[in-house]
Each structure stands twice: as structure tokens, then as C-alpha cells.
Amino acid sequence: MTSTHPQAGARESGEREEVRFASGDTECAAWHYPGTNGACVVMAGGFAVPKEPATDLFAKRFHDAGFSVLAFDYRGVGKSGGQPRLVLPVKKQLADWEAAIAFAAALPEVDPARIALWAFSMSGGHVIRVAARGPRVAAVIAQTPNVGGPAAVLSAAGHQKPLAMLRFTGRGTADAVGALLGRRPLLVPLAGEPGTVAMLTTPDVGDGPRALDPDGRHPEWRQMVAARSALRLLFYRPGRDTSRVRSPLLVLTCDEDRTAPPGPAVDAARRAPYAELVRMPGRHYAPFMEMHEQALDVELSFLRRHLLGHAGGGPGAAPAPPA
Known part of the structure; x- marks a missing residue:
């Protein structure tokens, strides 16, 4: 059974508390932001990026808008359990998503029918695959997702x-x-x-520390990954699953992105039955930097429409009818 274990002294400013939930033979660490409108956004960072630098910027704003948030670390990353560290098999990461969704559905303030997934980069591909094959979720946000395919491999190689x-x-x-x-x-x-x-040497991949940890508040973030895990990702193509995603799907791409080229993501969005595609200027991390407010406005609008059933998104709003 999935369980929660709030950590002593882990509540921050009344906004969030550290919890843990079972996944496989260990536990994942997560921040739980209790919301007021009954809906919940489950979040995780990009490949080998802990939850704090990866999700804090968006999670706080989602929470300010009334949403509960569960932002978690994959096994082997951040404060989650699991050995060896930074070895990140895709299969286990997908299982972590499923465990996180089950945990979120059991939170006392959350309506299990109003859970959304949010992720970017490699994890943006993960949420597509999870939604295609696993538990029903109310909405999915894939921000600058790496959905695989020859274009992504050629960009990295180039x-x-x-x-x-x-x-x-x-x-x-x-x-x-x-x-x-x-x-x-x-x-x-x-x-x-x-x-x-290195895993990636694209022109915009170096923006990561400046985008995710501009003040150097996360020195514990080891910006490394096991070479075996990075190599396997060359053959990972979650974009092929979009035709099976029955939840509303928001795909947000950036036109100058060379880390997750927009072409494959645009094609993947066009195959999804209920997809919304938003294209923005900028490079891979633009939604964390110069395009942050624009990206946030788009994502909050999407969440309000599909989790709360109207554009305003105030507490107590009714959920949208199923697609």
C-alpha cells in the first residue's frame, strides 16, 4: 500500500511538506503542496534533475492558483531511495510515475478524477507514454518534450x-x-x-544551470548520469504513443530548441486525439527563463479548462466532462 511519511521539520513556510511513497522496492521523495480546488498536478524533473531545481518555479505558481502539487524525485535521484545512484532505467521511471499518480489520488484534498501530469525534456516524453498506457489522468502537459526519433538523434550528433x-x-x-x-x-x-x-553537447543544453538553479541554491544537484542510461535513450521514442493518449494533451515547444528539437514533438502532437500545440520562440529552457510568464499563462489556462471546467479556475469549480 502506498503511504506517506512527512519528514520532521520538512514543512516549508506552510506551503509544502516532504512526503515519501513506495515505488518498487524503495521509496520516492516528494514535495506535497496541499491545494484548495480539488485538482492536483503531479510533476517530475528532466532526466537526472532533482525535483527542486526542476519543478519549484512552476510548482509554486500552480499552488498559488489553488492546485495541489506533488513534485517527486525518481528512484536513484535527489532524496529518493534506490541504488545505484543516477542509473535511470526508463521502465523504472515510468513505474515511479504510476506510483506517484496513485499516491496523489489518495491525498485527502484531491479528487482522483482531476489529476494532471507535468514534465519537460526527457520526462516530457515519459508523461506521454504513461498517459498512453497507464492510469487515466485528466490532462497532460509535455513542455519542450524529447519524444525521440531520428531528428533528435541527428540534432545531438550534429x-x-x-x-x-x-x-x-x-x-x-x-x-x-x-x-x-x-x-x-x-x-x-x-x-x-x-x-x-557528455550526454548532450547541444548549444542550449548549457543553459540548464542558469535556468534551473540561477542562484546556486542546489549544490547537491550532481549534474551527472550513468553512461549506460544516457546511451539507452538514443532508442527511446515515446512520441509514437501519442495516438493512444485519450486525455487532453498540451505540447509546448520552442522553435530554437536543439536539445529537444520541436519537429518530432509537433508531429507527435498532431497524432494525438485531444492535443493542443503551442509554439514559442526561444531555446530549450526558454519556459524557465525569458518565456516563463507566457508558458505559465498557457499551462494554467489548460489546467483550469480541463481540471476545473472553466477559464476562471476558482476553488470549488466543477471538473470538465470526460473527453
Whole structure:
């Protein structure tokens, strides 16, 4: 059974409390922001990014608008349990989403029929797959999602040097073999300059620390990931699942994004039965930076329409009828 364990001293300014819920053989850590309107937004960070730098900026504003929020760390990331650290199999991350949704549905102030998912980058692809195959959710927001496909692979390859790409592949292969022998993970940086061995070397990936942690308040964020996990993502294509998403789906893309190129996400949105596509200027992290207010307005409008049933979104509003 999923359970909550508020941590001593973990309540912050009356807005949120730290809770934990079971996933697999361990527990995920999460921030719970109790809301007032009966609806809940479940959130997680991009690949290997803890919940605080990844979700704080949006979670606070959703909560200010009356929504409950459950923002969680994947197993092996942040304050969640799980060993080895920073080894992030997609299958387990999808299971963490399902566990988080079940936990959110049991929160005392939440209507289980009014739960939305929010994620960006690689996790923006995860929420599409979760909605396509798993529990019914009322709405899904995929912000600058990496939905896979040849365009994403070509973009990544086009901003890396051949020798570094070979070294990265070798490190990922060695890490995968080492895992079979019980060795510690071989880590690579999440971001780097072309020519370095890193998960991504696209022009906008370096904006991450400035967008997610501009004040350096999260020194515990290890901006690394196991090489085996990064290598496997080359073959991950959640965009193919959009035709099976029966919930309203908001896909927000940025036209100059080179980390998650907009083309595949636009195509994926067009295949979804109930998708809304919003295109904005800027690079991958623009919704956290210069386009933040615009992105927030779009997302709050979407949440109010599909979780509260009207544009105003005040407390006590009725849920929208099912699609």
C-alpha cells in the first residue's frame, strides 16, 4: 500500500511538506503542496534533475492558483531511495510515475478524477507514454518534450565531434558491461561542450544551470548520469504513443530548441486525439527563463479548462466532462 511519511521539520513556510511513497522496492521523495480546488498536478524533473531545481518555479505558481502539487524525485535521484545512484532505467521511471499518480489520488484534498501530469525534456516524453498506457489522468502537459526519433538523434550528433561520440559510446558500453559484473556506474556529465564526453553537447543544453538553479541554491544537484542510461535513450521514442493518449494533451515547444528539437514533438502532437500545440520562440529552457510568464499563462489556462471546467479556475469549480 502506498503511504506517506512527512519528514520532521520538512514543512516549508506552510506551503509544502516532504512526503515519501513506495515505488518498487524503495521509496520516492516528494514535495506535497496541499491545494484548495480539488485538482492536483503531479510533476517530475528532466532526466537526472532533482525535483527542486526542476519543478519549484512552476510548482509554486500552480499552488498559488489553488492546485495541489506533488513534485517527486525518481528512484536513484535527489532524496529518493534506490541504488545505484543516477542509473535511470526508463521502465523504472515510468513505474515511479504510476506510483506517484496513485499516491496523489489518495491525498485527502484531491479528487482522483482531476489529476494532471507535468514534465519537460526527457520526462516530457515519459508523461506521454504513461498517459498512453497507464492510469487515466485528466490532462497532460509535455513542455519542450524529447519524444525521440531520428531528428533528435541527428540534432545531438550534429553538435558533437565524431571522436567524442565514439568515446561516449565506449563509456556507455563499458558501463553496461560493468553493471553485469556488479561494478559502480561510470558517470558522464549531463551537459558539455562539443568534443567532451557528455550526454548532450547541444548549444542550449548549457543553459540548464542558469535556468534551473540561477542562484546556486542546489549544490547537491550532481549534474551527472550513468553512461549506460544516457546511451539507452538514443532508442527511446515515446512520441509514437501519442495516438493512444485519450486525455487532453498540451505540447509546448520552442522553435530554437536543439536539445529537444520541436519537429518530432509537433508531429507527435498532431497524432494525438485531444492535443493542443503551442509554439514559442526561444531555446530549450526558454519556459524557465525569458518565456516563463507566457508558458505559465498557457499551462494554467489548460489546467483550469480541463481540471476545473472553466477559464476562471476558482476553488470549488466543477471538473470538465470526460473527453
